[in-house]
Amino acid sequence: KNVLNMDESGARIGCPTGEYVIVPIEVKELYTASPENRKSVTIIETIYADGRKPLPPFVIAPGKKIIDNWISENLVSTEHIEYTPTGYINNNVAMKYLNHLIKYSKAGPNKPWKILLLNRYESHVYKPF
Secondary structure, three states: OOEEEEEEEEEEEEOOOOOOOOOOOOOOOOOOOOOOOEEEEEEEEEEEOOOOOOOOOEEEEEOOOOOHHHOOOOOOOOOEEEEEOOOOOOHHHHHHHHHHHHHHOOOOOOOOOOEEEOOOOHHHHOOOO
């Protein structure tokens, strides 16, 4: 119950421009085959080995700041959205992820130990991490 696994996965988001799409009113999302004008984001998912509900996702978007219209009204407010110039994890964001992990896994100095399984990506072996 104290073993967690984290992994990053990339996702591409289509941002069609100059197109009109007519769909039924109940359709809330649009998927397009057009490869142009897309953004890539990284999503970090952390799961428990015993099958409990995963921790809230940690999303890394490319850019210099988060734009309000990027945020869906469907979010439940436990998701963490961060940004880097590339949209990929770096040492600074890895430390922010670690704080997210500690908060939502209820870890702490006076709590039972947790084991986090991860690969040897550069940010995962960063000494402060």
